[in-house]
Amino acid sequence: MRRDTAVLLLLAVGIAVLPFALPNRYFYDVAILAGINAIVCVGLNLLIGYTGQISLGHAGFFGLGAYASAILTGYGCPAPAAMAAGAVIVGALAALVGRPILRLKGHYLAMATLGMGIIISIVITTEDRVTGGPDGMAVAPFGLLGWSVQGEEAWYWVIGASLVATVALALNLIASPVGRALRAIHGSETAAEVMGVDVARYKRMVFVLSAVLAALAGSLAAHYSGFVSPAKAGFMHSIELVTMVVFGGMASTLGAVVGAVLLTVLPQLLTVLKDYELLMFGALLMGTMILMPRGLLPTLETLWRRARI
Amino acid sequence: MLSQAVQFLFSGLTLGAIYALVALGFTLIFNASHVINFAQGEFVMIGGMTTVFLVGFGLPMPMAIALAVAAATGIGMALEKLAVEPARQASITTLIIITIGASIFLRGLAQLVWDKKLHALPPFTGDAPIGILGATILPQSLWAMGVGVLLLLALRWFFARTLLGQAMLATANNRMAAQLVGINVRRILLLSFALSAALGAAAGILIAPITLTAYDVGTNIGLKGFAAVMLGGLGSSAGAVLGGLLLGIAEAFGAGYVSSAYKDAFAFVIIMLVLLWMPRGLLGGAAAERV
Amino acid sequence: MAPGPDLTALSVRGVSRRFGGLVAVDNASLDVAPGVVQAIIGPNGAGKTTLFNLISGLYRPTQGEVRLLGEDVTGLPPSALARRGLSRTFQNLQIFFNMTAVENVMVGAHLRSDARLWSAIFRPGARARQEREAIRDARRLMEEVGLGAYLDADAAAMPYGALKRLEIARALASRPKLLLLDEPAAGLTPPEARSIGTLMRRIAADGVTIVLVEHNMRLVMGVSDRIVVLDRGRVLADGRADEIRANSDVARVYLGKRMRTARAVVHA
Ligand SMILES: Nc1ncnc2c1ncn2[C@@H]1O[C@H](COP(=O)(O)OP(=O)(O)OP(=O)(O)O)[C@@H](O)[C@H]1O
Ligand SMILES: [Mg+2]
Numbered sequence: 001m002r003r004d005t006a007v008l009l010l011l012a013v014g015i016a017v018l019p020f021a022l023p024n025r026y027f028y029d030v031a032i033l034a035g036i037n038a039i040v041c042v043g044l045n046l047l048i049g050y051t052g053q054i055s056l057g058h059a060g061f062f063g064l065g066a067y068a069s070a071i072l073t074g075y076g077c078p079a080p081a082a083m084a085a086g087a088v089i090v091g092a093l094a095a096l097v098g099r100p101i102l103r104l105k106g107h108y109l110a111m112a113t114l115g116m117g118i119i120i121s122i123v124i125t126t127e128d129r130v131t132g133g134p135d136g137m138a139v140a141p142f143g144l145l146g147w148s149v150q151g152e153e154a155w156y157w158v159i160g161a162s163l164v165a166t167v168a169l170a171l172n173l174i175a176s177p178v179g180r181a182l183r184a185i186h187g188s189e190t191a192a193e194v195m196g197v198d199v200a201r202y203k204r205m206v207f208v209l210s211a212v213l214a215a216l217a218g219s220l221a222a223h224y225s226g227f228v229s230p231a232k233a234g235f236m237h238s239i240e241l242v243t244m245v246v247f248g249g250m251a252s253t254l255g256a257v258v259g260a261v262l263l264t265v266l267p268q269l270l271t272v273l274k275d276y277e278l279l280m281f282g283a284l285l286m287g288t289m290i291l292m293p294r295g296l297l298p299t300l301e302t303l304w305r306r307a308r309i
Numbered sequence: 310m311l312s313q314a315v316q317f318l319f320s321g322l323t324l325g326a327i328y329a330l331v332a333l334g335f336t337l338i339f340n341a342s343h344v345i346n347f348a349q350g351e352f353v354m355i356g357g358m359t360t361v362f363l364v365g366f367g368l369p370m371p372m373a374i375a376l377a378v379a380a381a382t383g384i385g386m387a388l389e390k391l392a393v394e395p396a397r398q399a400s401i402t403t404l405i406i407i408t409i410g411a412s413i414f415l416r417g418l419a420q421l422v423w424d425k426k427l428h429a430l431p432p433f434t435g436d437a438p439i440g441i442l443g444a445t446i447l448p449q450s451l452w453a454m455g456v457g458v459l460l461l462l463a464l465r466w467f468f469a470r471t472l473l474g475q476a477m478l479a480t481a482n483n484r485m486a487a488q489l490v491g492i493n494v495r496r497i498l499l500l501s502f503a504l505s506a507a508l509g510a511a512a513g514i515l516i517a518p519i520t521l522t523a524y525d526v527g528t529n530i531g532l533k534g535f536a537a538v539m540l541g542g543l544g545s546s547a548g549a550v551l552g553g554l555l556l557g558i559a560e561a562f563g564a565g566y567v568s569s570a571y572k573d574a575f576a577f578v579i580i581m582l583v584l585l586w587m588p589r590g591l592l593g594g595a596a597a598e599r600v
Numbered sequence: 601m602a603p604g605p606d607l608t609a610l611s612v613r614g615v616s617r618r619f620g621g622l623v624a625v626d627n628a629s630l631d632v633a634p635g636v637v638q639a640i641i642g643p644n645g646a647g648k649t650t651l652f653n654l655i656s657g658l659y660r661p662t663q664g665e666v667r668l669l670g671e672d673v674t675g676l677p678p679s680a681l682a683r684r685g686l687s688r689t690f691q692n693l694q695i696f697f698n699m700t701a702v703e704n705v706m707v708g709a710h711l712r713s714d715a716r717l718w719s720a721i722f723r724p725g726a727r728a729r730q731e732r733e734a735i736r737d738a739r740r741l742m743e744e745v746g747l748g749a750y751l752d753a754d755a756a757a758m759p760y761g762a763l764k765r766l767e768i769a770r771a772l773a774s775r776p777k778l779l780l781l782d783e784p785a786a787g788l789t790p791p792e793a794r795s796i797g798t799l800m801r802r803i804a805a806d807g808v809t810i811v812l813v814e815h816n817m818r819l820v821m822g823v824s825d826r827i828v829v830l831d832r833g834r835v836l837a838d839g840r841a842d843e844i845r846a847n848s849d850v851a852r853v854y855l856g857k858r859m860r861t862a863r864a865v866v867h868a
Contacts, residue, residue: 048402104584105588108584108589111584112581186698188695190678191707196711242405242406243406276417277417278416282414286407286414289410294403600690600691
């Protein structure tokens with residue numbers, strides 16, 4: 001518990017002092033995008049890192065959340081209500097789809113979640129009368145009763161607070177008997193089930209939880225940028241999210257945050273390389289994962305512990 | 310009516326032949342290494358793009374094709390040596406990310422070496438459609454199906470009749486036992502990447518005159534190939550071919566009769582429905598965990 | 601005369617399980633009275649583990665019925681059986697290698713913990729005391745099964761013999777009424793096996809009914825009240841330990857096994 005408190009404090013202080021180092025709006029923008037990705041990754045890490053169930057389709061949930069906000073506020077629904085509705089819809093969908101597909105294992109689960117995400121993104125791209133199709137659609141600002149979140153600085157605090165709340169939620173969950181049951185499922189589904197863990201129910205629960213977090217982050221992203229496009233729901237975005245989780249270190253909440261931040265910032269840095277961007281990104285990704293197959297944070301922790309002994 | 314169905318069947322079989330080749334590539338690598346190679350689609354891209362550019366330089370088509378397959382094969386082997394071999398102990402998820410890193414890298418490389426434009430490869434033998442049963446078929450489609458079948462037969466012969474093929478099968482069955490009887494498992498691994506890359510490149514060259522090619526065509530075709538493998542059942546070669554053909558045909562008929570906008574969705578709807586009933590694909594065996 | 605349903609801890613009635621063409625368990629029946637140590641013996645492949653899997657809900661029987669403390673539990677999932685007081689260990693260890701030893705044992709106490717999502721996320725303070733208690737219980741259990749040296753170990757760092765005990769501690773953490781032990785002494789040295797025997801007697805003395813699958817006949821004869829002999833899925837003999845020892849069919853089956861074992865040794 002003490003370690004978790006320290007992690008949370010570290011994160012909160014980091015977020016609080018970071019603005020002193022952000023010289024202009026562009027840097028705020030990158031920080032906000034990193035925060036949004038981090039929220040999704042913390043949730044996804046509960047599923048992939050702790051419970052050991054892969055999903056290659058979470059961008060679908062992110063996209064649905066974003067489009068729910070875009071479409072519903074377009075019809076005059078208040079933004080918070082639209083956001084809640086998006087979360088409920090995505091949660092219900094995840095519960096429905098999760099029941100059959102979470103029985104699948106390993107690569108078959110990867111296939112099914114990937115298929116689900118792709119189907120969602122194709123539906124969003126194709127049903128252009130509601131979604132604007134491949135061109136995307138504009139989103140109203142996030143507001144209620146005349147008051148609204150405007151400008152990078154305000155958004156920075158909204159996203160920062162949301163991230164701290166999400167991390168607190170994840171840390172609490174993992175430190176509880178529920179978290180232990182999830183990790184047990186990762187270790188041995190058979191033994192977990194025999195010890196009384198309702199494996200199917202817990203898998204579904206964490207799948208829904210991670211999907212809802214993705215949907216909420218999607219809503220926030222849509223309102224922040226004032227625009228949504230189908231790419232946000234697409235396969236490549238799903239892959240980016242999983243990559244962030246694995247890169248930062250599976251089964252480490254702080255790792256998920258670090259992975260999300262680094263892999264959001266890195267492509268921004270690489271844009272100076274212009275045509276070499278993809279090449280370098282691919283090479284860095286491969287290189288890191290080969291050298292640190294457990295991800296950044298767990299590897300650093302091991303090194304740190306060894307250095308102290 | 311009938312002619313329309315025949316038309317869809319032709320385009321379905323053409324696509325299916327391509328998917329089957331890509332799916333077989335996945336299977337070869339999976340059986341040798343238990344890695345799902347998400348860079349499989351990039352072999353397809355490399356095959357198509359290399360041929361396009363070599364032909365552009367004025368090389369005769371057969372020579373361009375041979376060089377393109379050789380190039381892809383070399384890259385496949387490099388991928389195994391430089392990225393997969395060093396990460397042997399990594400988890401499934403990490404290996405997936407590594408091969409995804411490889412696919413991004415190869416896409417970046419293609420975009421640097423060539424460009425970001427769409428390219429057409431001239432058909433092997435003209436583009437005058439041939440009429441059959443009221444439908445028409447492009448000569449290139451016949452090439453795709455014909456060469457696809459030939460490659461399948463060649464693979465079958467390789468696995469059934471050659472010592473190397475038998476060694477690959479043995480390694481797929483039981484790595485430890487294969488090692489004990491003196492099979493060089495690491496060489497088998499390298500060979501599986503080489504063969505798989507060559508198959509992918511062949512698929513890319515066969516399809517390039519029909520669908521055009523570009524540095525980023527690998528993602529979509531790789532995903533379809535993956536879906537085909539899983540539909541057939543991971544690890545089964547017959548399943549890979551079956552899955553590829555079924556998805557190709559479903560896609561053609563779905564696009565024709567249901568909705569062309571949802572063309573790319575049919576493969577994934579089908580795989581998800583099948584996995585509901587058969588959680589290990591059509592020809593995948595039973596789960597093996599014993600406690 | 602079979603005892604009435606309310607008098608048996610476990611009752612297996614005409615249970616069969618097929619795998620394709622193979623009948624792994626063939627119309628097997630057995631009754632286990634509360635508080636006894638019941639052994640199941642038989643050569644490799646006789647179907648002992650399969651029978652355990654059928655009893656604990658990991659497999660569904662092709663036919664037949666399983667009753668736990670008088671209640672028909674056929675086809676219920678393992679977690680439902682755990683809730684009714686059944687626990688077990690595994691021949692092929694099913695340790696949570698991603699956790700510490702203590703956490704492994706704590707998972708065994710899952711059903712007694714507050715495992716609701718709501719309190720997990722929003723009431724960490726209220727939970728902290730329960731967690732401290734759970735940790736203390738788990739450590740005490742580990743000491744009781746002789747794992748005092750591994751109280752702070754990661755499961756992945758423990759030797760095989762210790763992991764076998766860890767499985768027993770984890771199973772006990774659920775406070776089972778019926779405990780199935782699948783070859784708890786396999787791979788252990790003779791002194792280790794003897795101390796497993798002592799441990800089993802202590803567990804039985806606490807009133808836990810034990811069903812034991814084991815090849816170590818010295819251990820079996822030392823702790824069992826009753827023995828069932830399984831051969832090719834069928835119950836060959838069922839009786840008190842001394843009756844079984846005198847049974848010539850059993851000797852023949854086991855002589856066969858010993859010859860197979862000898863051959864395996866030559867080939868290794
Ligand atoms: N899941 C399964 N699928 C197919 N066959 C199985 C399965 N589980 C067990 N079998 C087969 O059923 C038979 C009985 O196996 P089981 O593991 O129950 O034997 P056992 O008595 O526990 O043997 P041992 O003493 O070696 O542990 C064996 O032939 C085994 O191969
Ligand atoms: Mg057994």
